[in-house]
Amino acid sequence: MKIIDRYLLKEIALSFSATLLVLTLIIVGNTFVRLLADASTGELPSDLLGSLLWFGSLKQLIRLIPVALLIGMMLAFSRLYRDSEMAALRAAGVAPRHFYRAIFSFVLPLTLFLAGLVLLVSPWVEQQNLDLRRQINERPEAAGIPPGEFVTAGSSSGGYTALAENIDASNTVMERFFIRAQNGTQETAIWARSAVLFVDSANGERVLQIRDGYRYESDSAEPGMRITQFDEHGIRIPLRDVAQASNRGSIPSQTLWQQSDAGAQAEWQWRIAIIISAPLLALLAFPLSYSAPRQGRYGKVAVAILIYAVYANVLATVRGMVERGDFPIFPGLWWIHLVMLGFVFWLLRKYYGKPA
Structure with a gap:
């Protein structure tokens, strides 16, 4: 060179x-x-x-x-x-x-x-x-659910309030989980020993898999309350939007x-x-x-x-x-x-x- x-x-x-x-x-x-x-x-x-x-x-x-x-x-x-x-x-x-x-x-x-x-x-x-x-x-933070804090979203006639008393060391399992959802006159409250947030591979939606708990359902237009005990229960809730790449x-x-x-x-x-x-x-x-x-x-x-x-x-x-x-x-x-x-x-x- x-x-x-x-x-x-x-x-x-x-x-x-x-x-x-x-x-x-x-x-x-x-x-x-x-x-x-x-x-x-x-x-x-x-x-x-x-x-x-x-x-x-x-x-x-x-x-x-x-x-x-x-x-x-x-x-x-x-x-x-x-x-x-x-x-x-x-x-x-x-x-x-x-x-x-x-x-x-x-x-x-x-x-x-x-x-x-x-x-x-x-x-x-x-x-x-x-x-x-x-x-x-798939982590609770993505749903806006920090440990030990009540989180509320939506309005009084259509929203939810959630609480995870603690989150385990892997940051995936919410321990002693509570959620209350309001939809018009219908009100649903769930308490469970644990809950896991994951993404459904079929449709990309996030799902709460709740284990070992109770579901309380009531309607202000009707008397009484329905109580259901369950071992495992999956629900979709209006979580915080996250852009999908x-x-x-x-x-x-x-x-x-x-x-x-x-x-x-x-x-x-x-x-x-x-x-x-x-x-x-x-x-x-x-x-x-x-x-x-x-x-x-x-x-x-x-x-x-x-x-x-x-x-x-x-x-x-x-x-x-x-x-x-x-x-x-x-x-x-x-x-x-x-x-x-x-x-x-x-x-x-x-x-x-x-x-x-």
């Missing part, structure tokens, strides 16, 4: 690493604040914050590697233009192809690494997130590739788009970083971020259209990459003329 290649490779690697570190800190910080806010309102159990923070941050970070590459390369080349090193290199006969040789000696291994993350690690991370969310939905992102890539429906193909093309965007944005960074003498150093970086935002939003929009069947699977997302590639070649022709 020539000295100039090593020098350019070092500049690109350092700028990319610094940019990725900053984005990582931002992502982790934002994710932590969001999760902490949910935990403070009782929507998330505090003992799962660490796992949710890790998997949530990793999922977002994989998707931001391409933009970190773009910004890092823009900063590296902008510094070369600011210090007139780019002019000296071009005067010494260093053509754009020499820059791209150094660029892709770094970008190609990074793209292969990114492909492994997107195709193998990302579905696993998504599955872990789904498992955690499912575990949260789509599980398409957790499907292994090999399985996803073999499916032909629009949703699966949209997810598959989206994963490939993340991989393709890394070398494509690396191609874009070099001509886009071109700066005239005395031109601002960071102006082109802002332009690069704007171009990436448009590129990413068009990809996301078309992906949604393909999922809904409003856009054909082919060309799907592929044409967007071709448009971006054409834009790169136009910039190269504009600033550097015909390839040398």
